[in-house]
Amino acid sequence: MSLPTNTNNTLTYDSQAGGWPSFYSYFPDWMIGMNxxxxxFKEGNLYRHNTNExxxxxxxxQYTSTVQSVxxxxxxxxxxFKTINIEGDSAWGVTLQTDIQDSGFxxxxxxxxxxxxxxAFVRNSGTVPAQTSEYVLRSLNGIGSSExxxxxxxxxxxxxxxxxxxMMSVGDMMYYINSLSNTPTLAGQIEIININLQSGVNQVTIDTSVSGSVPIAGQEIFFFYIKNSVAESHGVLGHYCVFDIVNTSTEKINLFTVESEVMKSYP
Structure with a gap:
């Protein structure tokens, strides 16, 4: 569990565990156990803890409960890392970060x-336009050069x-290799896929009003697309995965285990 920076926290000691198992978000002026x-004490006021539900x-x-592990x-x-399985009596919100990706949730x-x-299946928020780290993911597929x-x-x-x-779908993001900078550039979001090979039609229509898109200059340009990362996530890719689970409930809840369905990735 990582301690937030620039934040006052209370660190707890468990005599049975013989260690320091948790942080609390509250920061009192003084603490004491009696009877x-x-x-x-906080700002001159006396508080007794564990007196209500x-x-x-x-x-x-009001704070939230947060657990971080790996x-x-x-x-x-x-x-x-494709799924999260939580054994307990409540669902939690989850964010995931690996050494390769930091956008799982x-x-x-x-x-x-x-x-x-x-x-639940792990979704991948991704970014639009995509970052360089996303070009190595399975959600990217090449198409070829346009006519x-x-x-x-x-x-x-x-x-x-x-x-x-x-695998291409309406809603995926279309990119091209900019001939001037030789870098991947967002063209827009796929709106229509029109295929009629007998009539010589093999085309894709895109919405070029998407924020971050750059007008296409030229004709014979190499294109590729990236799948909608939320709707069709493959999970998050990495050697390890750090996850944070968050619960906003004000009631007593039990959490026993957190697991993930993991599949080895082959190049």
């Missing part, structure tokens, strides 16, 4: 409860010899 009760409320401020089995292998409402456990660009530079025509990938 089996725990008291603290509202959890994570200190000095009138999946680190087989640290020399590159893996895809699951909202608490996406979990499905099955036999007292909660399951012509028509319309308001929004309809890309390909040779019928190029088989437009059946």
């Amino acid at each position: 089996n009760y725990f008291y603290s 509202v959890r994570n409320n200190f000095y009138g401020v 999946f680190n089995e087989g640290p020399l292998e590159n893996k895809l 699951i909202e608490a409402g996406w979990f499905e409860e099955k036999e007292a456990s909660f399951y 012509t660009i028509t319309g308001a530079a929004d309809t890309i025509n390909f040779s019928t010899d190029i088989e437009l990938d059946t």
Whole structure:
């Protein structure tokens, strides 16, 4: 568990565990235990703790519960962390970060409860335009060079010899290699995929109004696309995965284990 920087926290000691297991967000001026009760002072006021059913409320401020840990089995292998399984009585929001990606997440409402456990697929927020680190991911697929660009530079025509990938979907982001800078550049978001090979039609129409897109200059340009990272996430890729789970409940909740379905990634 990492301690937030530039933040006052209270560190707790567990005599049975013989260690320091947790941080608390509240920061009292003084603490004392007396007659089996725990008291603290804050700004001249005396507080007795554990006196009601509202959890994570200190000095009138409501906090969230956060747990950070790491999946680190087989640290020399590159893996895809595809799911999160939570054994407990409540779903938690999850963010995931690996040594390769830092954009994995699951909202608490996406979990499905099955036999007292909660399951959900890891989504990948990604960025638009994509960052350099995203170009190595499985969600990127090459198409080939265009023949012509028509319309308001929004309809890309390909040779019928190029088989437009059946994995391509409306909503994916289309990129091209900018001939001036020789760098990947966002062209827009795919709106229409029009294939009629008998009539010589093999084209993709894009929405060029997407923030960050750059008008296409030229005709014979190499294109590729990146899948919608939230709707069709492959998980997060890395050798290990640091995850944070967050719960905003004000009631008592139990958390027993957090697991992930992991698949070895092959180049």
